[in-house]
Amino acid sequence: MIELLSPQGMGEVDRASAAAGVSGATLMDNAGRAVAASAQRRWPDARRVLVLAGPGNNGGDGFVAARILAERGIEIVVAALGDRSALRGDAAAAASAWTGETRDLAQADYAWPDLIVDALFGAGLSRPLDGAAAEAVGRVNASGRPVLAVDVPSGLDGATGEALGGLAVQAAATATFVRLKPGHVLLPGRSICGPVDLADIGTPAAALAAAKPAAWLNRPELWADAVPTPAIDAHKYTRGHVAVWSGPALRTGAARLAAVAAFRAGAGAVTIVGERDALQVHAAHVTAIMLREPGEDGGWADILKERRVAAVAIGPGAGVGDGARLALAQARAAGCATVIDADVFSMFPGDPEGLAKLIATGQGGAALTPHDGEFARLFGSAAPAGSRLERATAAAARLGAVIVLKGPDTVVAAPDGRAAIADNAPPDLATAGAGDVLAGICAGLMAQRAPAFEAAAAAVWLHGEAAKVVGRGLIADDLPAALPAVLQRL
Numbered sequence: 266m267i268e269l270l271s272p273q274g275m276g277e278v279d280r281a282s283a284a285a286g287v288s289g290a291t292l293m294d295n296a297g298r299a300v301a302a303s304a305q306r307r308w309p310d311a312r313r314v315l316v317l318a319g320p321g322n323n324g325g326d327g328f329v330a331a332r333i334l335a336e337r338g339i340e341i342v343v344a345a346l347g348d349r350s351a352l353r354g355d356a357a358a359a360a361s362a363w364t365g366e367t368r369d370l371a372q373a374d375y376a377w378p379d380l381i382v383d384a385l386f387g388a389g390l391s392r393p394l395d396g397a398a399a400e401a402v403g404r405v406n407a408s409g410r411p412v413l414a415v416d417v418p419s420g421l422d423g424a425t426g427e428a429l430g431g432l433a434v435q436a437a438a439t440a441t442f443v444r445l446k447p448g449h450v451l452l453p454g455r456s457i458c459g460p461v462d463l464a465d466i467g468t469p470a471a472a473l474a475a476a477k478p479a480a481w482l483n484r485p486e487l488w489a490d491a492v493p494t495p496a497i498d499a500h501k502y503t504r505g506h507v508a509v510w511s512g513p514a515l516r517t518g519a520a521r522l523a524a525v526a527a528f529r530a531g532a533g534a535v536t537i538v539g540e541r542d543a544l545q546v547h548a549a550h551v552t553a554i555m556l557r558e559p560g561e562d563g564g565w566a567d568i569l570k571e572r573r574v575a576a577v578a579i580g581p582g583a584g585v586g587d588g589a590r591l592a593l594a595q596a597r598a599a600g601c602a603t604v605i606d607a608d609v610f611s612m613f614p615g616d617p618e619g620l621a622k623l624i625a626t627g628q629g630g631a632a633l634t635p636h637d638g639e640f641a642r643l644f645g646s647a648a649p650a651g652s653r654l655e656r657a658t659a660a661a662a663r664l665g666a667v668i669v670l671k672g673p674d675t676v677v678a679a680p681d682g683r684a685a686i687a688d689n690a691p692p693d694l695a696t697a698g699a700g701d702v703l704a705g706i707c708a709g710l711m712a713q714r715a716p717a718f719e720a721a722a723a724a725v726w727l728h729g730e731a732a733k734v735v736g737r738g739l740i741a742d743d744l745p746a747a748l749p750a751v752l753q754r755l
């Protein structure tokens with residue numbers, strides 16, 4: 266499983282490493298070597314390398330990389346921020362071991378190198394860049410030269426993926442150590458970093474064991490065990506029955522997208538429930554999916570019970586009337602796992618506690634799938650602050666439900682603090698109806714008894730992979746049909 270560690274957690278690991286007998290100097294030496302290796306692997310033809318070295322340990326890594334690359338015959342100039350005598354500890358030792366050309370940062374010649382190594386600031390950056398550092402970053406970004414960033418591009422907050430004060434080095438690639446940080450994956454950080462090389466620098470396992478991950482990268486290892494394959498003696502209801510609540514006749518598309526997606530995700534049976542005129546529209550489009558009027562079998566609550574509905578998707582095209590609200594309440598009361606999306610958020614504007622209360626009336630798992638706009642609508646002025654990771658995690662705790670904060674870097678967060686960040690969704694997913702499909706996949710997996718966090722994380726990953734299978738020209742209708750190819754690979 267690919268763990269993400271906060272810069273603060275990384276600092277704790279470094280201190281634990283020292284206590285376990287691996288010194289900071291050793292870690293720094295290995296880090297600098299890893300930077301040199303990344304530089305040579307990615308830019309094998311670079312003959313002239315400018316290393317920008319900052320006042321802390323990030324700069325120390327830069328001095329080590331400078332020495333290693335110079336030993337391999339590459340021309341190096343180090344441009345250092347601040348006085349060398351001001352360096353402390355391991356960084357001071359690394360700088361002393363560098364005997365080649367060193368200039369003041371202001372004297373750096375950005376037209377000279379084939380490659381720039383950015384070792385100005387890493388995890389220790391505590392405030393926006395200013396003065397000589399800010400000026401250097403502006404010149405680096407205007408230089409047109411490729412940049413290999415050490416740990417994180419200078420200016421980027423490794424915890425949040427934001428550029429502090431809006432200014433950061435734009436890297437062509439980043440070499441980081443031990444663990445990825447959330448800022449490598451969250452946007453805009455992921456774009457600012459470029460591809461990330463992750464190096465082991467000899468951190469003892471004991472030092473890592475105590476570190477609590479800030480999140481995981483959303484990959485199948487995280488949830489594959491919880492996503493079932495059909496048992497040999499399966500029948501349709503044991504695989505899981507999904508019910509999707511449909512809104513009015515002229516707004517049926519979203520519910521249908523969710524229903525088809527739930528089916529493709531492996532639900533054994535799917536029923537769309539709605540008023541007769543809406544069902545007549547659905548009937549013109551679906552075959553294996555069943556259609557029921559809430560009135561016909563004695564009401565939605567009876568359908569849920571008698572037809573052994575395991576999971577409900579409610580929100581896509583649901584409308585904001587009392588019908589949808591009651592349907593949600595009855596789904597919770599019936600113990601169904603519940604995926605809550607789209608129109609439901611408009612029913613509780615600025616009232617997340619109202620929605621939390623309703624969710625808490627049922628035992629079934631619950632996952633909410635808002636995009637940023639829906640998240641803002643639901644939470645109103647009391648919206649949690651911070652990075653997308655922090656906001657999703659705080660929201661999950663407040664709602665007592667899994668939150669899927671959708672976007673190009675979708676965050677899935679559980680009330681117990683677990684979180685996963687996705688990096689596999691292509692921008693082709695920015696198309697109407699893609700969110701409805703995601704809600705359906707999630708409901709399909711929850712109907713198969715996948716717990717809400719695992720189901721949601723799996724749904725997000727499958728959704729992104731299905732989009733890649735379709736590629737350019739994708740519309741939401743294409744996504745469910747692309748799922749079998751992706752499921753086959755699991």
Ligand SMILES: NC(=O)C1=CN([C@@H]2O[C@H](COP(=O)(O)OP(=O)(O)OC[C@H]3O[C@@H](n4cnc5c(N)ncnc54)[C@H](OP(=O)(O)O)[C@@H]3O)[C@@H](O)[C@H]2O)[C@@H](O)CC1
Binds near residue numbers: 293324391
């Ligand atoms: N296990 C690992 O991952 C290992 C990590 N290692 C490396 O250590 C790096 C972290 O090192 P670090 O803690 O010394 O912090 P770093 O990023 O060099 O910057 C701090 C310096 O900058 C200063 N400063 C801060 N903001 C500023 C500003 N806006 N403008 C000006 N100055 C500012 C700050 O001063 P202060 O805030 O105290 O005034 C301090 O002097 C990490 O990224 C990785 O490269 C390896 O060496 C070993 C193993």
Ligand SMILES: Nc1ncnc2c1ncn2[C@@H]1O[C@H](COP(=O)(O)OP(=O)(O)O)[C@@H](O)[C@H]1O
Binds near residue numbers: 671673690693699701
């Ligand atoms: N630029 C992007 N890159 C990758 N995925 C994206 C991007 N924009 C949106 N998505 C994904 O597409 C889906 C859009 O959902 P949503 O905004 O609810 O659309 P709709 O309501 O039209 O169905 C979400 O799963 C989101 O994560």
Ligand SMILES: [K+]
Binds near residue numbers: 384417419
């Ligand atoms: K850096």
